[in-house]
Amino acid sequence: MVDSEQQELDTAASQQGGNDSPDDAPLLFGRVLDGKGGGRPITWAEADKWQPGDDGEFLWLHICRNIEGVQGWLQAHGIPEPTAELLVSNDTRPRAFREGNTLVATLRGINFNPGAEPEDMVALQVWSDGQRLYTLRRRPLQTPRQVLAQIDAGRGPCDAGRTITDLVEAMIARMNSSIVDMNDAIDEMEAKGTETDTDEMLSRIAVIRRNCLSLQRHMAPQHEALEIISRSAPEWFEDDDRREIAESIDRLRRYLEDINISKESALVLQDDIRARALSRSERTNYLLTIVAAIFLPLGFLTGLMGINVGGMPGVDDVHGFWIVVGLCGMILLAQIILFWKWKWL
Template identity: 35%
Template structure:
């Protein structure tokens, strides 16, 4: 019978390799006394049926494996761990900050993981198993999965920092409004990434502090290394966020200064032409008795007077350091 929901299935030999399991193997039952990893697409009906009816898991674990939304966390249930982790979305035409989730139930002999969207970190483990360098125990699997998630994040974190660097360099030579959109975009990316990485740090710390017997000291040391890497990534994101905020503030100040300079120039021009407008308005009234109306030199006299007026105004503005 076909089983469309099984993405990967392996019976691990404890030496880094493993045997592929199919849907037919699941119908026969899981291998006895051998570490098994089953990776499902939880949106598939076969997956939901198998996990609900045949996995022999508790209702709490079943609900967690099949839930739509999950924040990173680690919960100990007897001698097993219920874990939810996130990784960057590296699928084509996708946003890396739209992080993909993996839900895991893991105990001494079983690893059951579920996902909705493709996760490359799971494929990395499959490649390692096929090469004979895969996990040798449940604790080793947990450390390897956490490590591959961090490795996959590195390029995204570095790209984000490089993008902030380019914005800062562009800000030195330009103050265009286009920079506002770029800064807003990178801040949204940082906020989205940090939204899940902060609780993932807590999940890894909790994972390391659990009392399960199958997690060896070597596994815990590897998890601590992964946690330290994640903490550094979060610090890098905090730095990028702060730098983007400073860049946005600097850009806002420059744009405001540009606007103020333009308004100041317009104010100077308006002040220069204010008395000229008064004079032309006064001399343009259509009533009798206007002096100089019959004098052929009146226009040049008025023009010369207005020129002198403008010169006096400019001298006064300059003396008062208005420009």
């Protein structure tokens, strides 16, 4: 599920230290958007002095929040201390609220980094006043660079509201691939049936169910956060942006329904596999019981005839062995007839 092209972009950017920023600067990348779909790079030092003008430009900084000094920098640029603390906090439950003319949100996306599981969600904190947009993350997140690629190609958003909307849309769209992968895995296991190892299938189903529960746990509050953005965002968040957010909410709702279906399908498949395994075990135990019931009287007879005491009949008879074999055969035939009559066979 790793997007290799986007990962290469992330790796290259990290090796370059963002936009020629010092190695210890928290800036991953920065752009001054021109309001026409394009933008120009900006360094950390330049961003520190940037001021909004009247030409429709706005600033977007993507920041690594776990570098020391980020909270102080945010407070120095007019963000209240509680909000700045929230933006760099590890408390990343999805939420959103309006603070005067600013929008503050914490969103979560699927972790597509190497070795990560779908349930390892990556948080993206967002702050914007319409002229400045700050996005902050701790672990690599590919969604911002997807929007960045559109900006560098001249086909990006024209304002802060549209940038936030594009980030939300890209983040939710990436969730779909993880859900599709889980559905495909369930369909594959249903098609294979009992051809594969039962323990392996049960283990895979357990992973899918755990992923579904984790995704549902994170995506449900994200649904509420997006509704707050659509309903309570400041005036600079235009009506078109609200409609796009509403579309994203509807798409997220469908994904939540798909997750529920995947979870129920995995549960049904798990119960079916366990029922089949139990049925095979019971059938095996039944056959072993029948075999034991057949040989129990025969074993008793042969054991009785094998005791080494005086007075055993047929000891001196040359036909004694065949008489005992014939007697065992008659007992076996009688047992089979009785078991068939009793519907044991």
